[in-house]
Amino acid sequence: MSDVSRTEMMETLTGIFREVLDNPSLVLRDDLTAAEVNNWDSLNHIDLIVAVERRFKVRFTTREVSSLKNVGELAGLTLKKLAAHP
Amino acid sequence: MTFISFEFLVGLPLAVALYQLCPVRMRVLFLVLLSYAFYCSWSMKAAVALAATTILTFVAGKLIGHSGSKHRAGITSLVAVVILSGYLIFFKIVAVTPIPRLGRLIMPLGVSYYTFKLLSYVIDVYWGTIEPRPSFLSFAASIVFFPQIVAGPIQRPADFIRQLPPIQTRLSQGTPRLVWGIAKKIFIADKLAPAVIYVFGHTKGLHGSELLAGFYLFPLQLYVDFSALTDIAIGMGLLFGIEGPENFNRPFTASSISEFWRRWHMSLTRWLTDYVFIPLRMATRTGGTAGLAFSITVNMMAIALWHGLTWGCVMFGLVNAGCLVVDALTARGRTRFFKAHPRLDGPGSWLGWLLTFHLVFIGLVFFRAQTLSDAAWLLSHSLRGLSPVRSGLSHLMAAAGAHSLTQGLVGYVALELAERYRPDNWWRRVESALPLWVQWSVRVAMTVVVAIGLFALTVRSGGQQMPFLYQVF
Numbered sequence: 001m002s003d004v005s006r007t008e009m010m011e012t013l014t015g016i017f018r019e020v021l022d023n024p025s026l027v028l029r030d031d032l033t034a035a036e037v038n039n040w041d042s043l044n045h046i047d048l049i050v051a052v053e054r055r056f057k058v059r060f061t062t063r064e065v066s067s068l069k070n071v072g073e074l075a076g077l078t079l080k081k082l083a084a085h086p
Numbered sequence: 087m088t089f090i091s092f093e094f095l096v097g098l099p100l101a102v103a104l105y106q107l108c109p110v111r112m113r114v115l116f117l118v119l120l121s122y123a124f125y126c127s128w129s130m131k132a133a134v135a136l137a138a139t140t141i142l143t144f145v146a147g148k149l150i151g152h153s154g155s156k157h158r159a160g161i162t163s164l165v166a167v168v169i170l171s172g173y174l175i176f177f178k179i180v181a182v183t184p185i186p187r188l189g190r191l192i193m194p195l196g197v198s199y200y201t202f203k204l205l206s207y208v209i210d211v212y213w214g215t216i217e218p219r220p221s222f223l224s225f226a227a228s229i230v231f232f233p234q235i236v237a238g239p240i241q242r243p244a245d246f247i248r249q250l251p252p253i254q255t256r257l258s259q260g261t262p263r264l265v266w267g268i269a270k271k272i273f274i275a276d277k278l279a280p281a282v283i284y285v286f287g288h289t290k291g292l293h294g295s296e297l298l299a300g301f302y303l304f305p306l307q308l309y310v311d312f313s314a315l316t317d318i319a320i321g322m323g324l325l326f327g328i329e330g331p332e333n334f335n336r337p338f339t340a341s342s343i344s345e346f347w348r349r350w351h352m353s354l355t356r357w358l359t360d361y362v363f364i365p366l367r368m369a370t371r372t373g374g375t376a377g378l379a380f381s382i383t384v385n386m387m388a389i390a391l392w393h394g395l396t397w398g399c400v401m402f403g404l405v406n407a408g409c410l411v412v413d414a415l416t417a418r419g420r421t422r423f424f425k426a427h428p429r430l431d432g433p434g435s436w437l438g439w440l441l442t443f444h445l446v447f448i449g450l451v452f453f454r455a456q457t458l459s460d461a462a463w464l465l466s467h468s469l470r471g472l473s474p475v476r477s478g479l480s481h482l483m484a485a486a487g488a489h490s491l492t493q494g495l496v497g498y499v500a501l502e503l504a505e506r507y508r509p510d511n512w513w514r515r516v517e518s519a520l521p522l523w524v525q526w527s528v529r530v531a532m533t534v535v536v537a538i539g540l541f542a543l544t545v546r547s548g549g550q551q552m553p554f555l556y557q558v559f
Contacts, residue, residue, distance in 0.1 A: 022421055041348065042359045043378070043414055046367045062368040063213045066360065 004082060009075045016051045020044060030072030052078060088553070089236065089318050090268055102325050106255060113251050114227050117326060121232035125195065132194035139173060140229050143204040144222050147211045151218030163212035167205060174201040178395045196235040198392055202357055203229050207243045209361055216244040224250050233322035237315045237554060239333045239353035252327025258529060260324030265536045267317025274501060275311035276552045277494030281486035282307050289460040296482045297468040304454050305447050306498050309337065311555045336505050341438035343409040346446055354389065362388050375415060382414060383407040398461065401452035409445050
């Protein structure tokens, strides 16, 4: 899992986002924010976090989740956690 | 001094003119002095309390940011959060339970709003989402900024400070927004107010039709009154070069209760989402449905009790929390159902709108009624004794003023249409095609006409408008 590249990470995140937000045509970008995506509210935000945690077997803190500004930061944080705990 | 008073409407243009002449590097100091002067006109003691909590929070931010130890930062932020929350809760308790030894204590103006700004600063510095501010003056300006101190919107200090020093004032945007807010207050909210005061002041002696009228009128009055106050705050902010967050987005068009709360008092609900709901939801994320229901309920009760520690607010919170939990638990099922039956999507939205509208209004009866017994009476008797509709409504018209109520209702319909079709956007497109001198001539002429009208109204009423409903929190 530690060998996940940035591209693979975005692909996996796209699958997770599409499933949780029930939006099969959603295309993720680094600068994509919740305000731009239908259905991405505070309830679904935590569901997304839980889905990412399960998929990559990582754990986020409230502090980390609260400071995320966009998809790119979520991808970066997840990769950082994977690198720290391969 | 209130926002719709003769003194204020004379003083504001003077303050804006002085601000324009003020060198940019002195503008933050100007804002702090002006805001404290405004606040002191309300209460000197409360101004001292505001200054003390501002200093305490600023120092706490420095200690948290430069502690060098995560543990020490955590302890300091916890102490600051406990002190600030305790300060707010103390005044909320005193507001409902007079404490004899302390004498008559009144809640400091805007305490619920500025305490939330202070709390967000402490938490943001602790979470590392912002750095502690180097300038005390900028920080103090973000807390005491007078357009927002009365009733928000709750602008996070970091969002305010990034706009400092305000190099450009935005008179052409701020003035119409300010005038729009004052007009909404005077011509709609205050015209609906007598009928609402009549119904909620005599609940148990009224016909069903009068109670039903009160049931529908109060939410409309509340929305117009509070959104007018937000318009005034945002408009005034722009006059001083500060853009504040929006608070409303056509809330009564929501087709679900969760959508309603994303459109109503948005600066408060966003605050609670960030600092209460998300931490709670993160803590309970493995708790399944129970964890979700718990987080929603605590968050909604925090919103309700922020307004006051009364049984009415408790019921308001519980009604909304119950609806939100059902909404959250059925959301996926509903989405799947309407995807499978696309022809039912339109009627479903209408039904959702109608249901949401009434559930919100039921919650607001508890919010407005003087006692729980009055609220229960209104809800249980609104549909009883409806037959003498004409005589019931004629009593209401006589008591509240038929002309006033009609004007308020027509004004409300016009407001909804204006918010739906946004003639201001259309006008802006037309205006941008005109030569610059015509644009400014029209703006100046409109401002002068409206200003004279508002002055005339303010003088005629002796500055005695109905107080803003959200000014008491």
